[in-house]
């Protein structure tokens with residue numbers, strides 16, 4: 001099982017991911033896609049990355065605004081797996097021309 005990160009480690013990893021904010025046991029990012037369908041395609045790609053990593057974000061879809069939240073449920077908080085997937089989500093969002 002992945003190790004829980006302490007507050008200092010979480011703060012350190014968040015510095016590399018300026019689009020993400022911490023809310024308790026999770027980190028969250030909002031992404032605005034160029035259109036609804038672009039957002040759905042982006043979510044599909046995130047879903048494939050999540051399956052590959054065997055780590056799954058909570059996803060909220062509102063027209064072209066997507067919110068991704070990450071936490072490691074089995075560990076009860078934030079681990080390196082959340083930050084690794086967050087970086088992959090950033091790369092996917094950028095490739096899809098999202099803000």
Ligand SMILES: C[C@H](O)[C@H](O)[C@H]1CNC2=NC(N)=NC(=O)C2=N1
Nearest residue numbers: 054055056057071072073074075
């Ligand atoms: C068996 C499998 O590894 C676990 O159920 C995984 C699947 N995806 C997961 N995703 C997230 N976000 N947290 C988990 O603890 C988790 N556990």
